[in-house]
Amino acid sequence: MxxxxxxxxxxxxxxxxxxxxxxxxxxxxxxxxxxxxxxxxxxxxxxxxxxxxxxxxxxxxxxxxxxxxxxxxxxxxxxxxxxxxxxxxxxxxxxxxxxxxxxxxxxxxxxxxxxxxxxxxxxxxxxxxxxxxxxxxxxxxxxxxxxxxxxxxxxxxxxxxxxxxxxxxxxxxxxxxxxxxxxxxxxxxxxxxxxxxxxxxxxxxxEVHDNFKNYQDTILLVDKGEKQVSSTVGHGLMHNHPFAEHRFEQAHENLSSLINVFKEGDLNAFIEIVESEALTLHAMMMTSMPYFILMKPNTLEIINKTWRYRNDTGSKLCFTLDAGANVHLLYPESESKEVVEFIKNELVAHCQNGQYICDQIGFGAKKIA
The missing domain is CATH 3.30.230.10 (Ribosomal Protein S5; domain 2)
Incomplete structure (x- = not known):
């Protein structure tokens, strides 16, 4: 259309x-x-x-x-x-x-x-x-x-x-x-x-494999303040960015790869693409002119502890980031109990006022009678 x-x-x-x-x-x-x-x-x-x-x-x-x-x-x-x-x-x-x-x-x-x-x-x-x-x-x-x-x-x-x-x-x-x-x-x-x-x-x-049904998203609220650089400004800084064209090509390639990942239920490949996308997003911010950083020290603490937890346990937990400091932890429903326990024990200390939100994937908007 x-x-x-x-x-x-x-x-x-x-x-x-x-x-x-x-x-x-x-x-x-x-x-x-x-x-x-x-x-x-x-x-x-x-x-x-x-x-x-x-x-x-x-x-x-x-x-x-x-x-x-x-x-x-x-x-x-x-x-x-x-x-x-x-x-x-x-x-x-x-x-x-x-x-x-x-x-x-x-x-x-x-x-x-x-x-x-x-x-x-x-x-x-x-x-x-x-x-x-x-x-x-x-x-x-x-x-x-x-x-x-x-x-x-x-x-x-x-x-x-x-x-x-x-x-x-x-x-x-x-x-x-x-x-x-x-x-x-x-x-x-x-x-x-x-x-x-x-x-x-x-x-x-x-086709989407059952591995991705009821996928969980726990949002760790690292910083609740207003961003020092708005998303609108950040988008504008992609004009004349030295790495912009390669980044746009990468997004096309990663979306192509995800089609097979979703079909096959390949959680390891899913983790690689999703985490790479999150870090690339913030790399674009750090290499624009003017450059800026939206991650906070606690963002990095959560990322490193997530990597350590996954390495130690074999978990399929991964992170992603929006244009801000907060961390979205994505994981299969079957791991909910263990991951929430990990968050409470290891990650809540890095959240502002200990706040986090447990959510999962949904199916869109709804009209209220």
Whole structure:
């Protein structure tokens, strides 16, 4: 599908008011997206595990208005957040052509997270995907009362709904496009995945071995402060980066390798690719100009202890990192008891205030009745 497929061909009769609620999860990339082109287009493909417990719930209430321009308020955990409004307004500007009704309403956006705010877990993926899904539900309501025609004149089915929600979410936060569905979602064109697209995330289409069913993700909260360099700035520093082109090629190659890894259930190869991807991500940060480091001393302590534990026990535990100091520990469900015990005994001392979150892979967003 192209951008044109998401521009509706109608002048709807506006609904007077209503509300809708969605919950949408965060995700953790296995092959990392780092570097982007205009309009939130990724410089390389990525693939992620959708999480289950770490999620955002958003209620979007809408009331018809007469004034021009965008009108909205944002609430987090029952507290109005003026500081969130510039990002939402930027998002609305990017998506207006695809959901033109947004200027016809005043919106109240009420959101909450299952993980602590300012915990160091990025909420943009879960938050922007939940908001995009709410907007798609409003469009679906409009389509029902107006017999909307998409550009292709196809039915407004679940596939179209999910693709457009992912497309909209991407324009708010790139990784948000991977939170609509699960349990594995790819984003960005890749030669081995026929339906892959730079415009939206797609469910992983190939066989996945039972070794990866109910995979666990325990998130160790090393640093809950604001990053000294934002992800947006970091992505921009990939322009003219001396190693950028090789990095983009590496991501394509690693995603190709993972297809067979998932099929065969090769946990050792999975560990090698996932940990290499995490360290490469941070190597790109340390070799950009200006250079920066987001890992903390406790991040390195956790990585070294994870390697030592795996060497001593034969465990299939591995780590990955987002663009920050926190560590995601990935491991098979069969090892849950032993790994959690290891975390309590050896790693919790390296977590800020001893905090960590036990999660596992999930299957995407859900509308709340």
């Amino acid at each position: 192209t951008e044109q497929d998401f521009i509706p061909k109608y002048s709807p009769e506006i609904l007077s008011n209503g509300s809708v609620t969605w919950e949408s999860p965060s995700n953790i990339a296995l092959v990392k997206y780092w570097g982007k082109k205009e309009n939130q287009i990724p410089a390389n493909p990525s693939i992620s595990f959708t999480l289950s417990g770490c999620k955002t719930t958003t209620t979007l209430s809408y009331t018809k208005k007469m004034s021009e321009g965008y009108s909205f308020e944002v609430w987090l955990e029952g507290v109005e957040k003026e500081s969130f409004k510039p990002k939402i307004e930027t998002f609305f500007k990017r998506i207006e052509a695809y959901v033109p009704f947004i200027k016809e309403y005043h919106f109240k956006i009420e959101t909450s997270n299952t993980f602590p705010h300012s915990s160091g877990i990025a909420s943009s993926a879960s938050g922007m995907s939940a908001l995009a899904l709410c907007l798609m539900s409003v469009e679906k309501e409009l389509s029902d009362v107006n017999v909307i025609q998409s550009v292709s004149e196809e039915s407004f089915d679940d596939d179209y709904f999910n693709k457009k929600a992912s497309f909209l979410a991407r324009l708010g936060s790139g990784s948000a496009c991977r939170s609509i569905e699960g349990d594995l979602v790819g984003w960005g064109w890749h030669k081995d995945i026929e339906e892959s697209s730079d415009l939206y995330g797609v469910k992983y289409p190939f």
